[in-house]
Ligand code: SF4
Ligand code: SF4
Ligand code: SF4
């Protein structure tokens with residue numbers, strides 16, 4: 001065989017190279033079983049052997065984990081060296097000659113296997129892992145024919161199974177104590193839930209407490225993935241058997257955008273396995289993507305279209321043609337009667353790029369207005385605005401891998417371990433390597449001090465609503481203490497804007513001491529954090545909805561960009577401004593023109609050249625007037641001039657603020673068309689229900705928080721009959737405009753023609769590369785991991801004055817506490833998907849967290865029912881008493897509709913984008929004994945709606 005050069009090697013995601021890939025400038029040459037190979041210094045002999053095509057037997061090694069060297073199966077001989085070193089823990093050395101297959105090695109390996117098998121159940125034929133078990137494979141590979149010690153000795157065969165986790169089992173009788181699971185939990189996930197207890201024969205894997213459910217385990221699945229035997233095993237595989245084919249697709253939950261192999265038997269998903277080649281996740285997963293996909297086949301799913309005249313009528317099940325014709329005739333009637341602006345569309349960040357694109361096209365080209373908006377309005381619209389103004393592009397600047405080059409990580413208003421768990425695992429790895437951590441959050445999120453081997457160097461536990469004051473105070477310190485990187489600013493930014501900003505933040509009113517009353521944070525803590533950020537090396541900012549969902553959300557985003565520019569932390573790896581997007585396709589839905597003032601690619605509808613381009617492509621005249629945002633649609637519906645909405649995949653009745661206003665608006669409309677999987681809260685107010693397809697049933701793309709466009713691939717046929725873009729295209733046709741796409745890829749081809757940053761994107765290229773980070777065009781044919789390298793997209797970066805203006809939502813005697821909201825790992829957004837999975841075992845209801853001091857004043861005890869009232873409304877939740885929240889602040893999640901978290905939130909919003917101020921609501925809390933009036937009304941109404949739907953289903957069955 002010819003000499004193998006490392007740079008010509010092509011890695012194969014389905015192959016296990018035994019130990020992780022190493023990176024080094026220095027190359028080392030050696031000979032393995034007669035083949036010369038050159039690899040980076042630090043590579044293990046096992047890994048190098050795999051690259052030559054030789055498989056060395058192994059059990060305790062796998063290429064997602066650092067080698068451990070415990071099983072002794074991978075021994076090799078090295079010419080001139082004594083003994084038999086383990087190839088997994090022995091690095092390559094220049095000029096050595098290695099033999100992996102000799103008679104002596106074969107004897108040793110058989111002996112090792114005999115020991116394992118003598119304490120292992122001999123139930124291979126009935127074992128769930130039969131055919132997918134490394135122990136079985138190794139027994140074959142080493143040629144094991146007999147077990148000389150017999151099977152009667154002391155053993156672990158009666159060890160009790162732990163089935164407490166809803167998704168996987170732990171059967172210690174099959175454990176070979178290789179510790180891959182322990183290391184996966186530590187290295188990959190960073191949770192440290194597992195240990196090896198005891199020594200020698202008594203050593204066993206332990207989850208600390210009695211069972212997995214009581215342990216620190218967060219059900220990420222990394223240990224199950226790493227286990228070479230049937231000890232840790234997915235229950236779906238135990239039930240249904242080993243999958244027979246797989247299709248690579250993308251998780252439909254959060255904005256991390258993990259790549260998965262949907263492993264199938266026929267048309268049934270058996271297991272979702274994180275893909276090693278996934279650009280965002282590198283083979284890791286969290287409980288949602290890995291296990292919580294059963295909602296796609298849940299019995300609650302509605303798969304037949306339904307219509308009705310009034311929301312108090314029973315639903316009628318109808319054919320697709322009838323439903324589409326009815327929806328189209330209502331839109332036509334309403335536009336004829338009330339004008340074209342009486343109708344609009346709402347898209348969702350859960351939709352694919354292609355679905356969002358066709359929906360905004362329908363609104364602009366067929367409805368004839370720009371009345372299209374998206375749920376990104378209520379989460380990250382300030383990101384779009386703030387980053388466009390300062391840097392020139394409405395997107396994060398880095399890829400996730402960049403965090404591994406960061407020296408200082410500044411998290412503000414985000415909770416990555418719950419909201420973006422797979423990225424959080426990578427971030428924790430970097431923190432364990434020594435990066436410093438600054439957290440600005442009113443609440444002590446897990447990363448503050450509740451994650452093993454990670455502790456924030458500074459927790460700035462500011463009062464909700466004061467991010468802008470904090471950013472100004474940190475900037476004040478940086479400017480007045482001479483820590484600005486002036487060379488960078490001079491070269492890269494508009495100097496005039498910098499000077500104006502510098503003079504503004506240097507004002508005494510912006511010092512940490514002057515702002516201490518607003519912030520509630522000791523000035524010296526702010527000063528130390530600012531110094532660390534400016535001088536600690538590569539500093540990266542990660543932020544979430546705790547920044548954007550405020551009356552000054554856009555101001556805070558600009559403040560973040562100012563801070564990054566002033567300290568020279570943009571334009572290379574390890575730094576940057578990184579919005580952590582909540583839902584899977586927040587970035588994509590914004591990119592695709594789902595805002596009322598912008599075409600795809602963030603181009604204003606008033607720009608003549610862009611409008612001309614789209615008019616020519618679509619063959620329809622287009623309006624130059626920005627359309628209605630969701631809050632405008634709702635206000636005008638209540639006033640009586642907005643009459644119909646086409647709502648695709650979005651549940652505004654649960655997710656938007658001031659629920660009673662939203663439901664009043666929906667009740668006021670004459671035609672609400674909902675396209676979704678389930679009869680969600682908005683659908684209860686609908687007149688037309690168009691059943692949608694799950695992510696497993698469609699083709700398309702999602703774009704994650706790092707601008708990574710990833711393929712979504714149909715792994716089973718849609719239970720409702722159509723992919724969602726096809727339904728939108730049908731509605732368009734019924735309204736007289738043919739869209740003429742044959743496949744979702746045709747839609748992406750049109751996007752690429754009309755959108756400069758997507759020019760080079762196609763399904764074919766996605767198949768070749770796996771994923772692509774936009775911009776992808778002639779200058780960057782394979783995409784752009786880091787943005788703004790030589791210059792900002794807008795040319796020079798621009799500083800903006802970010803004056804702190806406190807919110808009008810003030811505490812007073814009547815409402816003395818501030819309610820702020822967030823999410824939890826096991827649930828996702830409005831919970832429509834995760835509530836229909838076993839994830840509810842971790843979070844059955846939304847709870848209100850309250851500080852012991854505030855609880856005591858109100859005689860509230862753990863588990864009490866607590867009434868929470870605000871200027872907008874009242875609801876009742878059960879209390880948790882915890883010092884995670886500071887005195888004066890209460891906190892809840894919003895995953896269950898009956899909680900009514902948004903009954904309390906007000907309609908205050910960001911000055912620039914109308915993003916609601918979810919994070920600050922003045923409330924009072926007190927012990928109560930019954931549900932709120934709203935909750936009672938909600939129960940009655942939702943019961944009525946479920947019955948109206950069930951009646952329709954029953955009738956359809958009888959017919
Ligand atoms: S459970 Fe699996 S991975 Fe963990 S020690 Fe046992 S065999 Fe190894
Ligand atoms: S599922 Fe994840 S968190 Fe739980 S024990 Fe396994 S690796 Fe650790
Ligand atoms: S929910 Fe997010 S972190 Fe979890 S698997 Fe899906 S994309 Fe990855």
Ligand code: FES
Nearest residue numbers: 069071072074088
């Ligand atoms: S694989 Fe090398 S010692 Fe186990």
